[in-house]
Amino acid sequence: MTRIIKRQFLKGLGALALAMTAGLSAPLAQAAEGFPDKPITIVVPFPPGGSTDLLARKIGESLAASLGQPVVVENRGGAGGTVGANYVAKSDPDGYTLLMGVTGSNAISAALRDDLPYNPVTDFAPVSIVISSPLALVVNADSAFQSVGDVITYAKENPDTFTHGTPGVGTSMHMAGELFALDSGTTLVHVPYKGSAAALQDLLGGRIDAMFGDILVTSEYIEAGRLRALGVTGTQEHYLLKGVPTIAEAGLPGYAAVSWQGLFAPAGTPDDVLATLYGAIEAALQTEDLQALFRERGFLVEGMDPATSKAFIADEVAKWTKVVDAAGLKQ
Amino acid sequence: MDILHGIELGLHTALTWHALLYCLIGVSVGTFVGVLPGIGALAAISLALPLTYYLDPTDALIMLAGIFYGAQYGGSTASILLNLPGTATAAITCLDGYPLAQQGKAPLAIFVTAINSFVGSTFAIILVMGFAPLIAEFALKFGAADYFAVILLGLVAASTMTLGSPFKALGMVVFGLALGMVGTDVNTGQFRFTFGVFELADGFSIVALAMGLFGVAEIIANIGQPAGVMQAVGKIRFRDMLPTRKEWKVITWPTLRGSAIGSFVGALPGTGPGIASLMAYAVEKRISKHPETFGKGALEGISAPEAANNASVQAAFIPTLSLGIPGDAVVAVLMGAMILHGITPGPNLINEQPQMFWGLIMSFWVGNLLLLVLNIPLIGMWVKLLSVPYRMLYPCVLIFICLGVYSANNNVFDIFVVLGFGILGYLMRRTGFPATPVLLGFILGPLLEENFRRAMLLSKGDLMVFFESPISAVFMGLSLLFIASVFLPGLRARLSRRAPKASE
Numbered sequence: 001m002t003r004i005i006k007r008q009f010l011k012g013l014g015a016l017a018l019a020m021t022a023g024l025s026a027p028l029a030q031a032a033e034g035f036p037d038k039p040i041t042i043v044v045p046f047p048p049g050g051s052t053d054l055l056a057r058k059i060g061e062s063l064a065a066s067l068g069q070p071v072v073v074e075n076r077g078g079a080g081g082t083v084g085a086n087y088v089a090k091s092d093p094d095g096y097t098l099l100m101g102v103t104g105s106n107a108i109s110a111a112l113r114d115d116l117p118y119n120p121v122t123d124f125a126p127v128s129i130v131i132s133s134p135l136a137l138v139v140n141a142d143s144a145f146q147s148v149g150d151v152i153t154y155a156k157e158n159p160d161t162f163t164h165g166t167p168g169v170g171t172s173m174h175m176a177g178e179l180f181a182l183d184s185g186t187t188l189v190h191v192p193y194k195g196s197a198a199a200l201q202d203l204l205g206g207r208i209d210a211m212f213g214d215i216l217v218t219s220e221y222i223e224a225g226r227l228r229a230l231g232v233t234g235t236q237e238h239y240l241l242k243g244v245p246t247i248a249e250a251g252l253p254g255y256a257a258v259s260w261q262g263l264f265a266p267a268g269t270p271d272d273v274l275a276t277l278y279g280a281i282e283a284a285l286q287t288e289d290l291q292a293l294f295r296e297r298g299f300l301v302e303g304m305d306p307a308t309s310k311a312f313i314a315d316e317v318a319k320w321t322k323v324v325d326a327a328g329l330k331q
Numbered sequence: 332m333d334i335l336h337g338i339e340l341g342l343h344t345a346l347t348w349h350a351l352l353y354c355l356i357g358v359s360v361g362t363f364v365g366v367l368p369g370i371g372a373l374a375a376i377s378l379a380l381p382l383t384y385y386l387d388p389t390d391a392l393i394m395l396a397g398i399f400y401g402a403q404y405g406g407s408t409a410s411i412l413l414n415l416p417g418t419a420t421a422a423i424t425c426l427d428g429y430p431l432a433q434q435g436k437a438p439l440a441i442f443v444t445a446i447n448s449f450v451g452s453t454f455a456i457i458l459v460m461g462f463a464p465l466i467a468e469f470a471l472k473f474g475a476a477d478y479f480a481v482i483l484l485g486l487v488a489a490s491t492m493t494l495g496s497p498f499k500a501l502g503m504v505v506f507g508l509a510l511g512m513v514g515t516d517v518n519t520g521q522f523r524f525t526f527g528v529f530e531l532a533d534g535f536s537i538v539a540l541a542m543g544l545f546g547v548a549e550i551i552a553n554i555g556q557p558a559g560v561m562q563a564v565g566k567i568r569f570r571d572m573l574p575t576r577k578e579w580k581v582i583t584w585p586t587l588r589g590s591a592i593g594s595f596v597g598a599l600p601g602t603g604p605g606i607a608s609l610m611a612y613a614v615e616k617r618i619s620k621h622p623e624t625f626g627k628g629a630l631e632g633i634s635a636p637e638a639a640n641n642a643s644v645q646a647a648f649i650p651t652l653s654l655g656i657p658g659d660a661v662v663a664v665l666m667g668a669m670i671l672h673g674i675t676p677g678p679n680l681i682n683e684q685p686q687m688f689w690g691l692i693m694s695f696w697v698g699n700l701l702l703l704v705l706n707i708p709l710i711g712m713w714v715k716l717l718s719v720p721y722r723m724l725y726p727c728v729l730i731f732i733c734l735g736v737y738s739a740n741n742n743v744f745d746i747f748v749v750l751g752f753g754i755l756g757y758l759m760r761r762t763g764f765p766a767t768p769v770l771l772g773f774i775l776g777p778l779l780e781e782n783f784r785r786a787m788l789l790s791k792g793d794l795m796v797f798f799e800s801p802i803s804a805v806f807m808g809l810s811l812l813f814i815a816s817v818f819l820p821g822l823r824a825r826l827s828r829r830a831p832k833a834s835e
Contacts, residue, residue, distance in 0.1 A: 047377060047664060047667075048380045048664060049380055049663070049664045049665075049666070049668055049670075049671065050667055053667070053671075054670070057384065073381065074741055075377065075740075076740060076741045077740050078530075078532065078742070079515060079529075079532035080515075082532065083529070083532065083533065083740075083742070112520070115522060117529045163789065168515075168517065169518075169519060169520025170520050189788065191789065192517050192520075193517070193785075194517060194601075194781070195663070197600065197655075197657050198601055198656075200655075201600055201601075201650075201654075202474065202475075204471055204656075205474060207474045207475070207789060208789070216670075216675055219675075220655060220676075220677025220679065221677055221678060224677060224678040224679045296673055297670075329520075331520060331521055
């Protein structure tokens with residue numbers, strides 16, 4: 001963070017003058033005039049150290065360099081990301097307070113909850129869905145399940161028996177499991193934990209049957225021969241899990257559930273401000289530096305523009321509402 | 332790789348000038364935030380983490396880990412001197428530490444806790460070096476039922492902990508349990524007892540609760556005290572710090588028992604130093620021949636918990652480094668730091684990153700030695716704090732508490748929570764309700780409930796699961812023994828009174 005600021009002091013004045021007179025180098029149709037003229041805050045609705053934090057800091061660094069203003073990352077964790085999201089939803093819609101939102105805080109919660117003090121959809125103007133990452137359906141290496149087909153057959157013969165652990169109600173891992181049950185016509189036992197590490201512990205210990213887990217984290221255990229991946233939840237093979245089929249290919253045609261992360265402004269933020277921010281993100285995603293980092297982390301670069309992002313969120317909310325209603329999870 | 336090879340490799344890493352420098356920075360910052368009431372290791376590491384994005388990963392980890400265990404050294408200082416816990420985990424040290432200070436033994440007490448901390452750390456580091464993978468595999472055998480049994484034992488053991496009315500103490504445990512229920516229900520995702528206050532969706536923060544009940548309450552209680560209560564602090568001589576031969580004897584076994592309990596609790600993912608020190612204190616009081624001295628300045632009462640929380644912190648690295656499963660909330664942030672640096676902790680970490688693993692372990696030795704060297708000369712300086720008038724000291728402390736509570740989640744609401752608990756804590760004191768049982772219920776209650784319900788979910792409601800798992804059965808047995816040891820003496824007395832009648 002300090003380095004971002006320091007770099008700004010070194011480059012800042014020159015870059016700012018340049019940007020204001022010549023316009024930004026990025027291909028921006030209607031960049032907002034005079035924006036930004038003060039530091040921008042990106043709120044991360046989780047404690048430091050997680051993947052959302054990493055993404056926000058890396059994107060923040062690029063935004064600072066191209067917009068000529070310092071970008072401060074603020075961690076406001078709590079209640080699965082909804083505390084931080086609520087804070088941004090209530091902030092001024094001027095583009096200076098942004099949210100690094102995730103599937104849970106900005107789509108699933110809209111389907112699942114009526115008791116939030118903000119509306120996860122209408123209170124935000126998406127800037128860009130930046131990255132997505134599929135999950136992996138993993139079982140213990142000693143388990144009898146060799147394929148997605150095995151799981152479906154078993155779950156059909158033994159309703160309410162097959163257990164899958166998740167980091168909590170309303171997480172993308174939970175929804176991936178509920179969608180799996182809905183699409184396959186089975187009933188699984190959802191075993192929620194406080195965080196994915198505790199679920200992983202029980203999976204390694206053989207006390208739960210499966211988990212829809214983060215690709216990067218689970219790939220370590222798969223390599224070590226402790227877990228086996230039966231399928232990935234995305235629409236194509238993932239480069240960190242070569243040879244593992246998608247769940248759609250492996251027996252549930254049409255199945256897809258990915259988690260994603262994106263930058264959101266409060267609703268009512270002017271379109272030209274959104275365009276300026278999106279231009280900076282688009283440029284950042286072209287850099288080899290960020291692409292390499294994302295590859296290492298297992299992310300797929302999305303970089304959707306504001307309009308596409310809005311449509312994408314609407315689709316997501318519709319999809320999860322269907323799943324939540326079918327499973328009777330509405331709070 | 333054998334241990335000697337590892338040690339050699341680790342020393343090569345830990346003794347470079349930059350590793351030493353970051354280790355020194357880490358432990359110094361750790362000591363400092365440990366001493367400051369309210370700002371604990373979690374807040375400090377969260378604040379420092381972004382700064383380490385640009386460091387070499389091993390250096391970054393050495394520094395962050397240094398903050399973590401360094402804070403455990405500092406935490407007891409304020410507990411002893413001011414009856415204000417420096418960190419939430421040091422609340423238990425107030426019980427006997429502050430009475431010692433009132434008897435003019437503050438230098439001795441702080442010296443003893445430095446030694447306890449060092450022994451506790453050393454004990455756990457040896458375990459990490461020699462047996463980390465083995466212990467981690469054992470910890471993996473603990474399921475929900477086993478966790479439930481361990482925590483139940485903790486609750487049973489600790490219930491014998493307080494002075495005064497047992498009914499008030501019991502009432503306060505229940506109050507703590509009730510406070511722990513507030514927040515999102517893990518199983519259903521429902522907001523429980525939040526009364527429409529969205530900020531409570533994650534429950535009360537443990538830092539706000541501990542700092543309010545212990546810290547802010549102490550400050551309120553001292554408002555209006557005449558300035559004359561200040562202790563005249565003379566020159567602190569080294570002689571005042573050193574325990575006598577008899578005192579060394581008193582602290583030896585409690586320190587070792589505390590180290591063992593702390594190592595065990597620390598190696599179990601999902602627990603932490605708070606539980607370790609509570610359990611160590613409870614066990615010590617239970618088995619002591621003089622339980623009546625506890626709470627009145629018993630050296631055992633500071634030795635066991637201080638050794639336990641340090642051992643727990645070091646042992647928390649066992650599951651993290653050998654399995655990629657963080658031992659507690661702070662280590663989870665450290666794991667995040669590793670991932671940021673492109674190192675994904677998992678079962679292969681020790682083999683794939685031997686330089687980092689051994690470098691980190693050897694830096695623990697370096698760091699703990701530095702802490703010992705740093706802390707002993709500082710004792711004189713800390714004790715001088717007592718000569719600062721309350722009217723200047725307490726406003727500063729209050730600011731630190733608010734800062735610390737706020738910085739955990741950048742949430743203003745938490746400041747009101749800490750002040751609210753401060754007022755409540757003061758009222759409780761005035762009416763003779765002890766605060767420690769509240770903390771106990773609050774820490775153990777949610778874990779107990781979560782694991783009980785998970786055990787029921789996985790066993791489809793079969794209660795026998797608590798006796799069928801061998802680990803759980805052992806701990807359930809220990810709980811029964813504990814309860815029996817409370818009631819048996821009375822029972823035996825009654826039986827022996829009856830016995831003569833029977834023989835007549």
